[in-house]
Amino acid sequence: MxxxxxxxxxxxxxxxxxxxxxxxxxxxxxxxxxxxxxxxxxxxxxxxxxxxxxxxxxxxxxxxxxxxxxxxxxxxxxxxxxxxxxxxxxxxxxxxxxxxxxxxxxxxxxxxxxxxxxxxxxxxxxxxxxxxxxxxxxxxxxxxxxxxxxxxxxxxxxxxxxxxxxxxxxxxxGEGLRVRGQNQPDGARALRAARDEHRRLGDGAALLLSAGLADHGLPGGAEAARPGQPFTGLWTLLADRLPARRPLLVADHDRRLGRLSTLTLP
Missing domain, CATH: 3.40.47.10 (Thiolase/Chalcone synthase)
Incomplete structure (x- = not known):
């Protein structure tokens, strides 16, 4: 086997x-x-x-x-x-x-x-x-x-x-966590890329967004971190939601570096 x-x-x-x-x-x-x-x-x-x-x-x-x-x-x-x-x-x-x-x-x-x-x-x-x-x-x-x-x-x-x-x-x-990243200087395009990745996870998948990424729009069913904590805010939201429904996508965009990062929890 x-x-x-x-x-x-x-x-x-x-x-x-x-x-x-x-x-x-x-x-x-x-x-x-x-x-x-x-x-x-x-x-x-x-x-x-x-x-x-x-x-x-x-x-x-x-x-x-x-x-x-x-x-x-x-x-x-x-x-x-x-x-x-x-x-x-x-x-x-x-x-x-x-x-x-x-x-x-x-x-x-x-x-x-x-x-x-x-x-x-x-x-x-x-x-x-x-x-x-x-x-x-x-x-x-x-x-x-x-x-x-x-x-x-x-x-x-x-x-x-x-x-x-x-x-x-x-x-x-089972499958473990997956991290992806891509260079994307535009915040609105970064949000679209995160939404596309979220859709590929299928119906029922959860989506957590950083406050900065959510400034470009909050998709239906998604949750956004509270503003004011640019590094830990998203992860505080994850801590509040665990154990969350799975699969779960966590997404953040660094505006200064032009970098979109995502974490998939199966």
Whole structure:
């Protein structure tokens, strides 16, 4: 008999906002690092945010959710942190610190500098790692914090609050999650492409859209993330809906990078 297909699926998700700030936001190293980073580009520091200690620590945020995401202490084989806005502890790899708080002390690394596509890249890498036979449970931590400690070179959308989401991906019988991406600078065309992919899943398939993608129209039966959280908003919606009806398509569009990303949960 042929071996049964087994794939990696998102089985659990937890999300939370964080109203306070991290002690690391007041550490002098943050000013030094940020100043060195932006000096070649002539960008001024946000002295008001640095003096106020605004911002949060991604390792602290993620660690606060890991116990809820893995209440039975189930060990993970892989942990991936994904983010789009800078952490307040740039010199201390948050993914490695999170691994020490995660049951199993899994292999850990981070994905960044990809805008909203970073979350999808993390899930794609988890699925690829599963196919090697070395990963039966992966934890994907998504985080954003609202303080940018320098003036941006162009307008950017910053989150309204510090927020983190933890996705638990586990091996299960059947087809696993699928991630796709395509270059598409036009938001309206990106929405049409997402709708076409959703229709191919058949009647009864669910559709979750990012707030930015839904700005171009909300198809009947689809749900949109609340605005104000450009990186974690869509995944907070997924956490609220799990276990959702399947199949399910999750879609986001990064306007600045011109990238459409989709996740199919069978």
């Amino acid at each position: 042929p071996a049964q297909t087994r794939g990696l699926r998102v089985t659990r998700a937890v999300a939370a906002g964080f109203a306070d700030h991290a002690a690391a936001a007041l550490h002098p190293d943050l000013r030094t690092f940020t100043g060195d980073l932006v000096r070649p580009y002539g960008l001024p520091l946000r002295e008001d945010l640095l003096s106020a200690g605004a911002g949060h620590d991604y390792a602290e945020m993620g660690a606060a959710l890991l116990e809820r995401a893995l209440p039975g202490g189930e060990p993970a084989d892989l942990l991936i942190l994904a983010f789009s806005s800078p952490d307040v502890r740039p010199a201390a790899p948050a993914s490695l610190r999170l691994s020490s708080h995660c049951p199993g002390q899994p292999t850990a690394f981070a994905v960044c500098d990809q805008g909203s596509a970073a979350a999808f890249t993390a899930l794609r890498l988890a699925a690829l790692h599963h196919r090697t036979g070395g990963c039966r449970r992966a934890v994907v931590v998504l985080a954003e914090q609202s303080a940018l400690h320098h003036e941006p070179p162009e307008p950017v959308e910053l989150p309204l609050e510090h927020r983190a989401v933890v996705l638990v991906c586990e091996e299960a019988p």
